[in-house]
Structures are given as structure tokens and as C-alpha cells.
Amino acid sequence: MTTRSLAVVCGAVLSSFLLASVPVSAADNSPWVTTWATALQPIPQISNPPPLYRAPDVAGRTLRQIVYPTLSGEVARIHISNAYGKAPLVIEELRIARSGAGAGVQVGTEARVTFGGKPAVSVPPGGEIDSDPVGVAISAGMPYAVSSFMGREQKLIAWHRVSSQVNYLSMPGNHAGDASADAYRQRITQFAWVTGVQVEAPSSSTIAAIGDSITDGMRSSLNENRRWPDALARRVARSGDKSVAVVNLGISGNRLLTDSPCYGDALASRFGRDVLAQPGVKTVILLIGINDINFAAMPAHGGLDCDAPHTQVTADGLITGYKRVIAAAHARGVRIFGATLTPAALPPQREAIRAEVNQWIRTSRAFDGVVDFDAALRDPADPTRLRRSFDSGDQIHPSDAGYSAMADAIPLQPVVGGLK
Structure with a gap:
């Protein structure tokens, strides 16, 4: 299990409004390569936001996000971000599988993703974490479903708002392992907390x-x-x-x-x-x-x-x-x-x-x-x-x-x- 921390490496003197700090990532000889990624933005925390900025209820539900890797590999890991979080980000179970029709996944392709050998993870406010390596065949250009069963108190306060991709939110309960789309009744067009998929390449x-x-x-x-x-x-x-x-x-x-x-x-x-x-x-x-x-x-x-x-x-x-x-x-x-x-x-x-x-x-x-x-x-x-x-x-x-x-x-x- 690895994390990424922030370090300023740019030698220029940066003005306060242009602070370009550079996190320390994996070493230059790391075998990991990012094959899909997205960037998060905070959701405005106001009492009565307009419809475009109303976050869905994710507490105790499963979010199934569809991603398209652009590089193939046989071993992958998932990057989770709690950027902008004010409380721990709790994921009770995380799985990846080849996407089927809509919210369904292809039977026999799923893999459970762990963190330090455990199925659940709690990411501290502002923190980020990579999952353990998982054996899963990633084919460039093909869709994959990343399903995360969220903690019972979890709130969504950061997202990537314009995903141009339909993702799926389930009824209450753990539906991460469901191949069927039946439990996934709500469609959203945002990405959340899964900010990267990496392959060993x-x-x-x-x-x-x-x-x-x-x-x-x-x-x-x-x-x-x-x-x-x-x-x-x-x-x-x-x-x-x-x-x-x-x-x-x-x-x-x-x-x-x-x-x-x-x-x-x-x-x-x-x-x-x-x-x-x-x-x-x-x-x-x-x-x-x-x-x-x-x-x-x-x-x-x-x-x-x-x-x-x-x-x-x-x-x-x-x-x-x-x-x-x-x-x-x-x-x-x-x-x-x-x-x-x-x-x-x-x-x-x-x-x-x-x-x-x-x-x-x-x-x-x-x-x-x-x-x-x-x-x-x-x-x-x-x-x-x-x-x-x-x-x-x-x-x-x-x-x-x-x-x-x-x-x-x-x-x-x-x-x-x-x-x-």
C-alpha cells in the first residue's frame, strides 16, 4: 500500500496565487503507468445549491463508474483520492470488472481490490492512496466498471462534474459484486474518488x-x-x-x-x-x-x-x-x-x-x-x-x-x- 505526499520541487520562486507544488510520486524506475485518470473539483458546500451542483446520496450505496483505460496490462491498481475531504473517505468494498451493457458487468471478469490486504479502506481528509496490485486483464480501449460500496456516513463533496460518461448509483446496500444491473437505478454523469487506474508496464x-x-x-x-x-x-x-x-x-x-x-x-x-x-x-x-x-x-x-x-x-x-x-x-x-x-x-x-x-x-x-x-x-x-x-x-x-x-x-x- 503506497501514498503520495506533496513536495515543492520547482526551483523558481512562486507567487502565492501561482503555487505549483509537485507531489512526490513513484520512483522513476517504478513499473506503474497511469492508463486512465480524472481530476477532482470541490462541490460547493451551500445550503441550497442549484440542480447542477446537488450531490447524490452515496451513503451506504454502491457507485459503479465506467472507465476506459488507454494502455493494456495484466496487473492493475486503483488510485483513490479524498482531495477536499473534511472527513475520512470510507470504502467498504471495491471491485473492478469488464463492463457489460449499461450498469451490468461481464460474469467471470471481476476482481476484488484490496488495501493492505483488507477489503475496506479509510482515506483521511485530503489524503490519497493506491490499492494493492490486483491481477486483472486490462485491455486498452475497452470499458471497465469500478464498483465501490461506500460507508454508511459517506458524503460526496468532491467530484469530476463533466464526465461525458453515464455512471450508476445503486439502491442502498453492497452491490459491488453484482453482475446484474438491477440494483443500479440512478444514473449520474460525474466521477468520484476513483481518480486513476494504473497498470504494471x-x-x-x-x-x-x-x-x-x-x-x-x-x-x-x-x-x-x-x-x-x-x-x-x-x-x-x-x-x-x-x-x-x-x-x-x-x-x-x-x-x-x-x-x-x-x-x-x-x-x-x-x-x-x-x-x-x-x-x-x-x-x-x-x-x-x-x-x-x-x-x-x-x-x-x-x-x-x-x-x-x-x-x-x-x-x-x-x-x-x-x-x-x-x-x-x-x-x-x-x-x-x-x-x-x-x-x-x-x-x-x-x-x-x-x-x-x-x-x-x-x-x-x-x-x-x-x-x-x-x-x-x-x-x-x-x-x-x-x-x-x-x-x-x-x-x-x-x-x-x-x-x-x-x-x-x-x-x-x-x-x-x-x-x-
């Missing part, structure tokens, strides 16, 4: 995609894995390379510089925990900044204001933030590719910031390479807007075709070839 590595809703896959097709990191994983697999995983650590609404009551810690703050602590990560693709530019202009809301604080940013401020993240990655020997900010039909003042940031990303050579998502998605007739066929309809988030075009725009040889 010493010659393999992971590409981590991190950013905001455009990396998270907002407005992509539900249950179809049409986010751009999914499309990149398929592209890598088609190339014949079976040694590279791609994981998605985007959070919808996330900003580079500023925390949010709904959209999680600033990326500069969460980069160490969510990316650099992942076993096997050797390359990062970073796409972040459009929300920093936009949220200052969003109207304030009474009650829960997810866009608060409405902080004004400049191109220079964003560039300083990128440099902090780059320094943290390089301090760990991780390559980082900068992605240009995609068109968002911005008014002139905000568009000027986006253009200046993109020019710096393309020409500064601060990153180890550039992924030009802007060029891939923009309308040739109006470069400030998405091409119509790539627009999901809100002028900001790509359609499935747009997300596919983003994956195709990634220079595969520099990104993947450099891992060898």
Missing part, C-alpha cells in the same frame, strides 16, 4: 492532457469517448504504438491563474497533484487560458457565482503562469507542449489578449513544442471564430468533428516519438 509511458472544458470534452457525445484526448489515444493506437497511454485531466471551467468555487483549483496550483504525481507521465499537452480571459466579463450572480472571482488578466499575466507550469514540468524531467487557445468569438479587447498569448506560444520556444489547435479549428473566413462544421453550437466548444480535428493536429512524431 515498465516500458510504457503516459501523455497527460490538461486544461479546461475543451480538454474535458464539454458538449461531446455522451458515452462515446469523442473528446480530443480520446481521439489522440485512438490515433496513437492506430499508429501501432501499444506503449503509450493518454489520460484526460481537464476540468470544465478551469482557469490557469484563479481558483473557482465550482471549477476547481487554478491549473497552476493543481498541476503537481493532478499531472506530475501520475506514475509514468512523460509528456504534457497544456491548453488553458480562455476562461481566464472571459470570466472577468461574466456578470456576477447572487448566491452561487461559479465565475467568481471576476479577475482581469493580461497576456503578460497568462504568460507568467505558463512559465511557472513549464518550470514545474521541467523540474521533473517532463516535456510539455503548449496548445494555442482556440477561437471563441470574443469581443475585440479579449480577442487581442488571445492573439497575443497565441503568438507567444508559437514563437517563444518556452514549451518543448507547440500544438496549434487555433489553426486547426478556425474559420478561414473569420479566424476569430470556429469553423462551422467544428462548432458544437455555442461558438466556444468544438463538435465531435472539431475534437477529432484537434487530435489530428497534434504532431505525433514529436509528441510520441520523443517518449522513446
Whole structure:
């Protein structure tokens, strides 16, 4: 049983609002590689939240989450996080199995997951833990059900809100070992506490995609894995390379510089925990900044204001933030590719910031390479807007075709070839 602790390894002096602490993960010669992952964000703790932020009742119930690993293996372990927890996270039983139809699982494929040889685990507030290794055949691209029977007092106070994946919550009781879907009556579209699946694959590595809703896959097709990191994983697999995983650590609404009551810690703050602590990560693709530019202009809301604080940013401020993240990655020997900010039909003042940031990303050579998502998605007739066929309809988030075009725009040889 192992845990991950926090240590600051970036040598630069970090400002208080851009603290990019880097957790100590497994040793460089660890055989473990992250094959699936997600990032958590706190659920606003207010008395009467709007429907989008009302957490389901998980106490004494079983949550079955569907995940799609991107790297195969014969031995796996599950990473559990109690980030943002104020009380212990109690899991009475945890199992993994090949997913069947809906909430069902394939008979004969399940394996019980233990922690220090015990079926139950209590993770302290703010803590994280890896399970014991478990013998289970993990096949890249196939769905797996991770079923966790929760403690009788357990509350859900952190999640990954936009999963683009239907998960299932049972009636009261331990249904972790049920192959049938009968007990799973409630559908949710969030991930919770299971933040990683790792496989024993010493010659393999992971590409981590991190950013905001455009990396998270907002407005992509539900249950179809049409986010751009999914499309990149398929592209890598088609190339014949079976040694590279791609994981998605985007959070919808996330900003580079500023925390949010709904959209999680600033990326500069969460980069160490969510990316650099992942076993096997050797390359990062970073796409972040459009929300920093936009949220200052969003109207304030009474009650829960997810866009608060409405902080004004400049191109220079964003560039300083990128440099902090780059320094943290390089301090760990991780390559980082900068992605240009995609068109968002911005008014002139905000568009000027986006253009200046993109020019710096393309020409500064601060990153180890550039992924030009802007060029891939923009309308040739109006470069400030998405091409119509790539627009999901809100002028900001790509359609499935747009997300596919983003994956195709990634220079595969520099990104993947450099891992060898």
C-alpha cells in the first residue's frame, strides 16, 4: 500500500496565487503507468445549491463508474483520492470488472481490490492512496466498471462534474459484486474518488492532457469517448504504438491563474497533484487560458457565482503562469507542449489578449513544442471564430468533428516519438 505526499520541487520562486507544488510520486524506475485518470473539483458546500451542483446520496450505496483505460496490462491498481475531504473517505468494498451493457458487468471478469490486504479502506481528509496490485486483464480501449460500496456516513463533496460518461448509483446496500444491473437505478454523469487506474508496464509511458472544458470534452457525445484526448489515444493506437497511454485531466471551467468555487483549483496550483504525481507521465499537452480571459466579463450572480472571482488578466499575466507550469514540468524531467487557445468569438479587447498569448506560444520556444489547435479549428473566413462544421453550437466548444480535428493536429512524431 503506497501514498503520495506533496513536495515543492520547482526551483523558481512562486507567487502565492501561482503555487505549483509537485507531489512526490513513484520512483522513476517504478513499473506503474497511469492508463486512465480524472481530476477532482470541490462541490460547493451551500445550503441550497442549484440542480447542477446537488450531490447524490452515496451513503451506504454502491457507485459503479465506467472507465476506459488507454494502455493494456495484466496487473492493475486503483488510485483513490479524498482531495477536499473534511472527513475520512470510507470504502467498504471495491471491485473492478469488464463492463457489460449499461450498469451490468461481464460474469467471470471481476476482481476484488484490496488495501493492505483488507477489503475496506479509510482515506483521511485530503489524503490519497493506491490499492494493492490486483491481477486483472486490462485491455486498452475497452470499458471497465469500478464498483465501490461506500460507508454508511459517506458524503460526496468532491467530484469530476463533466464526465461525458453515464455512471450508476445503486439502491442502498453492497452491490459491488453484482453482475446484474438491477440494483443500479440512478444514473449520474460525474466521477468520484476513483481518480486513476494504473497498470504494471515498465516500458510504457503516459501523455497527460490538461486544461479546461475543451480538454474535458464539454458538449461531446455522451458515452462515446469523442473528446480530443480520446481521439489522440485512438490515433496513437492506430499508429501501432501499444506503449503509450493518454489520460484526460481537464476540468470544465478551469482557469490557469484563479481558483473557482465550482471549477476547481487554478491549473497552476493543481498541476503537481493532478499531472506530475501520475506514475509514468512523460509528456504534457497544456491548453488553458480562455476562461481566464472571459470570466472577468461574466456578470456576477447572487448566491452561487461559479465565475467568481471576476479577475482581469493580461497576456503578460497568462504568460507568467505558463512559465511557472513549464518550470514545474521541467523540474521533473517532463516535456510539455503548449496548445494555442482556440477561437471563441470574443469581443475585440479579449480577442487581442488571445492573439497575443497565441503568438507567444508559437514563437517563444518556452514549451518543448507547440500544438496549434487555433489553426486547426478556425474559420478561414473569420479566424476569430470556429469553423462551422467544428462548432458544437455555442461558438466556444468544438463538435465531435472539431475534437477529432484537434487530435489530428497534434504532431505525433514529436509528441510520441520523443517518449522513446
